[in-house]
Amino acid sequence: MSAESRRHWVRWFVDYSALAIFLVAFFVTGRDLTKATWALVAGSALALVVGIAVERRVAPFPAIAGGAALVFGGLTLVFDDPRFLKIKPTVMNGIFGLALLVGLAMRKNPLKLILGDSLRMPDEIWRRLTVRYALMFLALAALNEAVWRTQSDSVWVLFRFPGLSILMVLFTFSQLPLLMRYMKAEDLPPPPTE
Template sequence: MSDRSRRHWVRYFVDYSALVIFLAAYFLTGRDMVQASWALVAGSVLALLVGLIVERRIAPFPAIAGGAALVFGGLTIFFDDPRFLKLKPTIMNSIFGAALLGGLAMGKNPLKLVLGEAFTMPPSAWKRLTLNYALFFFALAGLNEIVWRTQPDTTWMLFRFPGLMILTLLFSIAHAPMLMRYIPSDERPPPPTE
């Protein structure tokens, strides 16, 4: 396995292992979300340690997600109340949406800081992409509120993972045509010959 391939697997592990462990623990504990929170907290610590050991750093997004899982999972355990975990996607997505809109309001572009080297887009395209993602994060926050307040815990768990991941992937794929126009020409695949 190449070094680059190994790094991709490590990133997937760091990003998703805690959620997979949490989901598995939920079903293994007889659908007890508070008990499964112990697995979420342990899985988050493990994921961050693996990222630190293998990559010799903790990437910003896994650090934020892992830190939030520790805080909300810890609150769920301490207060014996799963509502803290159910509120986590609402709060985190709202923070992400507000950060993107706040950046735009201050004349900055947070997405450009993250993706700037991969795409060379004009300011208007960065602004549109940032606004789209901000609105998407707010929509996810609202959708989470609807699901956890109206559906059984098992439905919310499956919505949380893999549901939110699937929605995010589909949303990102929908932006692929726009982004493809701005990939530097030396990185684009060659046109078909036939």
């Protein structure tokens, strides 16, 4: 396995393992959110340690997500109140959405700062894409509120993972027509050889 392939798998592990562990623990423990929260906290800590050990650095987004899981999971366990865990996606998506909008208001473009090396686009397109992502994050925050307040724990857990991840992937795919207009031929992956 090449170093690049190994890094890809480690990144996947760091990004999704804690949520997968949480999902499995929830259903294995008879839909017990407290026990599943213990698994989420342990899985988040493990994912951060693996990421640091393999990549020799703390990647910002997994650190933020893992840190938030530890904080909100810890609050859930300390106060024995699953609402802390349930509002984590609301708070985090709300922060991401607002951060993008505040960045634009300050005449900065956080999305371009993060992805600028991988995509070359005019500033107006970066602004449009940033607004779209900000609105998507705010919509996901509102949707999380609606789901956890009106649905069973089982529905919310499945919405949390894989539901939110699937919605983010679908949204990103919906932005491909905009991005494809600005990708150059040398930026595209080579065609398959077989």
